[in-house]
Amino acid sequence: MNEITNTPAEAAQLADLTFKLLANCQEKEARLAEQHGLTQAEFRCLRLFGTEESSNNKQIAKRMNLSPSRLTRIIDGLVRKDYLIREIDSNDRRNMKVTLSKQGVLIVQQLNNAYINIHREILTDIDEVQHKPLITAMTHLLSALEKWIAKDIS
Amino acid sequence: MNEITNTPAEAAQLADLTFKLLANCQEKEARLAEQHGLTQAEFRCLRLFGTEESSNNKQIAKRMNLSPSRLTRIIDGLVRKDYLIREIDSNDRRNMKVTLSKQGVLIVQQLNNAYINIHREILTDIDEVQHKPLITAMTHLLSALEKWIAKDIS
DNA sequence: ATCAATTATTTGCTACACGCAAAAATCAAC
DNA sequence: GTTGATTTTTGCGTGTAGCAAATAATTGAT
Secondary structure (H helix, E strand, O other): OOOOOOOHHHHHHHHHHHHHHHHHHHHHHHHHHHHOOOOHHHHHHHHHHOOOOEEEHHHHHHHHOOOHHHHHHHHHHHHHOOOEEEEEOOOOOOOEEEEEOHHHHHHHHHHHHHHHHHHHHHHHOOOHHHHHHHHHHHHHHHHHHHHHHHHOOO | OOOOOOOHHHHHHHHHHHHHHHHHHHHHHHHHHHHOOOOHHHHHHHHHHOOOOEEEHHHHHHHHOOOHHHHHHHHHHHHHOOOEEEEEOOOOOOOEEEEEOHHHHHHHHHHHHHHHHHHHHHHHOOOHHHHHHHHHHHHHHHHHHHHHHHHOOO
16 A cells, blocks of 8 residues: 555645546547547547558557457458558468558648647647647656556556 | 638547547546436436425426436436435425435535545646646637537537 | 517427447457 | 357347427517
């Protein structure tokens, strides 16, 4: 059991901040996805896919923290929209080799640019000397959060 | 049109951070909700409800950024679980007056404590001198994000 | 006082998000 | 070659969410 000694006020503030931040980030992602005719799941899949060569269903599912069956259907949608190509892996015919199509590569680039632009815009609204502290602080928060989540699979 | 002058590297880092933070916070909320036998929507509703006296369907929907019809069903669930009481407002019989039950008050307290405890735990994992900068930075980020979202209803 | 417009809630319908369990196909090992 | 493990897919149930129509109540104009 960890000893917890910091002031509760700070924890309460942080709780409130992450709660509100979560809602706003969700909204932000939903908007961006919609602007590109994608569902949120498809958006996340493409973004996580990134420039990765190719992968099979199960690997992507694991990285996205989703069930393989869910992934099948997300990829269904992206194949229907001609962003992904799904073909049987000739080495192991149980696997589906999933690859970005030409259009897929294109939209991933667009998506990344748009996503980064949003954050560039957001940064213009924050005092420049705060930028590095913000990124440092959030990096710490993220790793602490990841640790908490990993731990709590009790 | 705003001029955008900051370094793209920072924007890309921030994009990556908020993307990952979103996924992790979602996971965190889902866990907490599940531990209390609530769906995520119910969790958010109760948390937003907080210690507020009472409210009607539409007001809650507006605050939660959901449609009134969606709210009807979320409240349905919370009434079935005996956390909320729904009765006709005698002043205006079109309104439903929604109030926390005794059990409701209790679980909201539990929920808040648990939520704050998580963040207290997370803070123990971050250098103490970083706490205030973290909160300051995230407050700025949140207000910048809120501004971006409000603006972009173009 | 009555009737039309407005407002709040609910219900039916639809679409997406997600996981579990069973089925189908393939591989691996004996 | 049969058995067991692995990958994907399909069916089904549940949760999330909004829109449009139906219902009920209020308000306002005549």
